[in-house]
Amino acid sequence: MVQLFFDQGTIKIIGAKEDLASVDHYIMWDERSDCFRSEARYYGPIVLTLHRLKTKFDDQVKKFTPQSFNAANEFFPRPHQQASIDGWLKARRNGVVVLPTGAGKTLVARLAIVKTQRDTLILVPTINLMHQWHEQLKEAFGVEVGLLGGGDRQLEAITVSTYDSALIYMDSIGDRFGLLICDECHHLPAASTRLAAVMSIAPFRLGLTATPERTDGQESDLYDLLGPLCHRVEINELEGQYLAPYQLEHVPVTLDPDEREAYDSAYQHYKSFARSSGINFGRKEGWSQFIMLCARSKEGRAAYAAYRMQKKLARASRAKLRQVWGILRRHKGERVILFTDDNATAYAIGETFFLPVITHKTKGSERKEILIAFRDGTLPYLVNSRVLNEGVDVPDVSVGIIVSGSGSVREHVQRLGRILRPKEGKQAVLYELVSEDTAEQFTSERRRQHTAYQRQGTLESYAD
Numbered sequence: 001m002v003q004l005f006f007d008q009g010t011i012k013i014i015g016a017k018e019d020l021a022s023v024d025h026y027i028m029w030d031e032r033s034d035c036f037r038s039e040a041r042y043y044g045p046i047v048l049t050l051h052r053l054k055t056k057f058d059d060q061v062k063k064f065t066p067q068s069f070n071a072a073n074e075f076f077p078r079p080h081q082q083a084s085i086d087g088w089l090k091a092r093r094n095g096v097v098v099l100p101t102g103a104g105k106t107l108v109a110r111l112a113i114v115k116t117q118r119d120t121l122i123l124v125p126t127i128n129l130m131h132q133w134h135e136q137l138k139e140a141f142g143v144e145v146g147l148l149g150g151g152d153r154q155l156e157a158i159t160v161s162t163y164d165s166a167l168i169y170m171d172s173i174g175d176r177f178g179l180l181i182c183d184e185c186h187h188l189p190a191a192s193t194r195l196a197a198v199m200s201i202a203p204f205r206l207g208l209t210a211t212p213e214r215t216d217g218q219e220s221d222l223y224d225l226l227g228p229l230c231h232r233v234e235i236n237e238l239e240g241q242y243l244a245p246y247q248l249e250h251v252p253v254t255l256d257p258d259e260r261e262a263y264d265s266a267y268q269h270y271k272s273f274a275r276s277s278g279i280n281f282g283r284k285e286g287w288s289q290f291i292m293l294c295a296r297s298k299e300g301r302a303a304y305a306a307y308r309m310q311k312k313l314a315r316a317s318r319a320k321l322r323q324v325w326g327i328l329r330r331h332k333g334e335r336v337i338l339f340t341d342d343n344a345t346a347y348a349i350g351e352t353f354f355l356p357v358i359t360h361k362t363k364g365s366e367r368k369e370i371l372i373a374f375r376d377g378t379l380p381y382l383v384n385s386r387v388l389n390e391g392v393d394v395p396d397v398s399v400g401i402i403v404s405g406s407g408s409v410r411e412h413v414q415r416l417g418r419i420l421r422p423k424e425g426k427q428a429v430l431y432e433l434v435s436e437d438t439a440e441q442f443t444s445e446r447r448r449q450h451t452a453y454q455r456q457g458t459l460e461s462y463a464d
Contacts, residue, residue: 002050002057004043006175009199011038011046011061023049040174041225044203061201064119064178067157071114072142077107078242080233085111087230088206094227096185096207100235100452101417102243105208106133109181110140112206113158118178122160123196125184125390127364128371132393133160133183150364163193170199179204182226184390186212186410189221197225210417211410211450235413235420235452243420244398246428248453250444251327253319253435263438266310273303314438315404316345321352323433327401328353328381331429335374335397338383339415341404346385349403358384389414396423400430407446416452 002015013020013027013036020027020036023046030037038046043061050057077085081104084097088108093116099105113120122137124130127150137145137158146159148169155173180200185207187193197205207226212219223229239245255263277293280286294300328336340346343359350357356370356379373379375394382388389411400419405411419428434444 002055004047004057004059004061006040006061006063006201007037009040009171009174009195011040011043011201012036013038013046015057019055022053022055040199040201041197043201047203061175062178063175067117067119069113069117069141069143069158071110071140073140075107075111075114075140077111078104080104080231080238080242081108081111084108084231084233085115088112089115091228091230093179093204093206095205095230096209096212096223096226096228097230098209098212098232100233100238100243100420101210101414102421103233103238104242105183105210106136109183109206109208110137112181112204113141113179116179116204118204119157119176120159120179120181121166121173121177121200121202122158122181122183123163123166124160125163125187126387127162128367129183129390130160130162163187163196166196167193170196174199175201177202179206180226181206181208183208185209185222185226186214186219188225189214189216189218194221194225211413213410215408235416239420242422244422244426244428246416246420246430249429249431251323251431251433253317253323253433255313255317255319255435255438259313259317259319263310263313266306266313267439269306270303270310273299273306310438312344314435314440315341316348317435320403320433320435321349324349324401324403325353327399327431331399334380334399335377335394336381336399336401337388337394337397337418338381338401338403339389339405340383340385341406343385345404346383349383353381355381355383358382358387360385360387362387386411388418393421394418397421398426398428400428402430402432404433404440405443405447407443409447409450412447413450413452 002013002019005012012033026042026046027036027038047059080099084099085108088095088097097108109122122133124133130147130149134145134147141158143158144156146154146156148159148161149165155176177200180197180202182188186209188197205226207222212222235243274290279290294304338349343361346357346359349355358367358370370379374382397419400415402415416430419430432444434440
């Protein structure tokens, strides 16, 4: 008889080789333990195969049981949500659903929990999202919901965890849950995160994201870890009906003469150093070579200082700050969220206009107070440096200002999604400030390679 045990995030398998021939592509011999072993994620396929071939086995792995999760309030899925859950069920309750931010991914998750009726673990990337999911699930099911992260370690039949905390504890709790739901699942393929899925035995898996594509091309790992793409809906398919209608305004910014001169000088300085050092930024290793060489000499350190200077001028010039002020005046009385690519720019805006700022350095308690005040309208404006690309649920926000950003398509789509949550009569507008004749123009072109940004007549200039 084959015996199966959960052992520190893996499955320990004791049995004759001939009895395991049907699952040999999932297992390998472990000389240290004198037994076969498999990654925990293969628990479902292994058990199903053994059962189908009528191979006798003793399953000591799973600790989850059938549940009776009943919705405290009836769910009324919209057509795209129903199509998502139907596609997931058709894929045998394994797979990835792609829905725009604000399209109701959490309702799809709740439907999956009801359809599966097994102990469920939900993984999210941030503490803010963890608490949002926690409150929504408590209200939806009327049961105690566990928390794993931010100092909490309470396991319940439905538990919400950050990816980081799941990595810490999965070797001991990976056998506790039959359904694994990964929110913002594009994080999962990263080397530091994927073990959260690898070490879980959950035979049922659901991934939720607005943008599965990754700059490293590892989205294929996402489907390997969670299952196939089940259903996908883009922003333009839901705009005006289930998402707020929106307009995009590209705002070209002309640097002041003295800042133009300073930018050009700094740009040429660091580029000249890179060329003379044989560095090609078009190659994958180009940036790391630049950093390494900059640290080795006085000339290199000066080149790096020049690189930082031209970045600073493009991101937060006086002209950009004037444009920010003009937009804020134009939308007086509306809820506005401002995005930057770095902390320095965020703080510069906050200090210039006396606005609240959230960065990765903001303490948890302070961040919570600011977000509460932003949601209830006490604070109508909020500046952040990338940390709120995910996980802010504020339906009243109708204006977004991208002061600076990376070339990531995902980040750009996420920022648009922050202002698209529907509300009656809402018209959203996203401003993108780009310093003319700087590297920002190339960055802007790269990040707009998405259907949401490729509609005719959507990009217009805004003049103060």
